[in-house]
Amino acid sequence: MRPAFSVLFLTTLIGAGQGLFITLFFCELLVGASLPENFLLGGAVLVLVLSALGGISSVFHLGHPERAWRAMTMWRTSWLAREGIALPAFMAVVFAYALAHWLNFGHTLAIGVIGVVFAIVLFVCTGMIYAAIKVLKEWSHPLTIVNFIVLGCASGTTLAAAYAAYAAPDLVAGLAKAAFALTVLGLLTRAVSLWRNATLRPTSTLQTAIGIRHPHIVQKAQGSLGGSYNTREFFHGKSPAFVRGILVALLLGSFVLPLALVLTLPLLAFVAQYLGLLAERWYFFAEAQHPQNLYYQGKS
């Protein structure tokens, strides 16, 4: 698949935002009394900014953004519609959480619980958008959802450590350790899915695609001269060396550098991890082999 850039930004930005919110909630739950004033409020605003940026970038994916509201209507069947509802719902709860802290409403832990549930629901919706596409075997697996959750939480916790370095120095050590642990977990779960995808065997072949049993079939024409939507949308068009480069970037950026930096320089660790996760998402698209590509294997 060709990586869709607006989607790379959407999933990495809101993922970090959701992870940050979950971390803020646990900060409040475990050491709420000793937190500096406005630490949670500032954090919640950061979550809102990240989610809003993600939402804005997702709009660039659409051919008709002015009709985006329609994307909420088919929530009974479509995970994309469910995400379209879950994102604003999550943002609304985070907004309420920020408001409750700002105006000293109280009940912030209760709102926080709802926010955590919505954050997880949003993770599941985002993951299921990909995992629900049965023909893309690389995506159609529970690991897709696991990775969205774990990597989102890891980057969110790294961001929380970076934020605490300025706003709540007492917390940095604890948050950095949590980020370290989540990043190690992310490395494990992503490594499993990388290995799985690299060793997958496609279900469909050119033989089943056109229904001719002969083992030797060569494509001579694709039905277009200058390419088509099918040759643009489903191929990333990059060389194997470039794809390997992205794989190295994703391993270094998402895991190795943050693990090396988070205990000492959490802000730098977050920047590296965010860029690494962009590479991770790029690779996530690039490694998915769509069966329609069987119809676009060559021309002469």
Next chain:
Amino acid sequence: MTQLALVIDLNVCVGCHACVTNCKQWNTSGAAGALTDCNPYEQDPNGTFFNRVQTFEVGAYPATETVHFPKSCLHCEDPACVPVCPTGASYKRKSDGIVLVDYDKCIGCKYCSWACPYGVREFDEERKVMTKCTLCVDRIYDMSLPEERRKPSCVLACPPGARLFGDVHDPESEVSVAIRERGGYTLMPEANTKPANHYLPRRKTTVTVRNEELYRSDNPHKIDGAPFDETLPPATEELN
């Protein structure tokens, strides 16, 4: 329940692209607006088509066969493209099984095209909506056309008659009989979308040429009455 579909005979298709041209012509002239063409007369011409003919070479030289393979939306009975659509723009009609896109509702998210195993949906780069074969829904019910013309444009255009159209749920329809008697099959059955369109495989084609067919009725011998021996095998000059 009716399920309209195309049945394409790969034994008959000659790869002339007449169906592609007529499909484009019909669907670019309809109420939904023109099908985009980018750089039509420049390098890398490309545009939106609902139907394309691909060509494959089967076997190793010299024992090869050229197979022309028309590909359009298969109007699946369990379409992967429909439930994923967040807007309801993609839908399957209960009345006749045609899978359609409502261009006024589509937000152009392309999600449906990811879910379809066959790569038959094409995003229109100018209208910014998803498009695909409509089974010519705007002509097959058009009562102002004579009945034999109420067929998809591609079916009407096909010079050797490789494309059949009808209700695959009616066991007595032309398409059901063809599927039954000529080994009709579906593409990528493992994708479990249950395509309604079927393909008929290549088969051994033998043509019996009778001797009298080798003698042209307007052969000069028959016109000027010049003598020739009918017991001899036909010579070139007799056939000219």
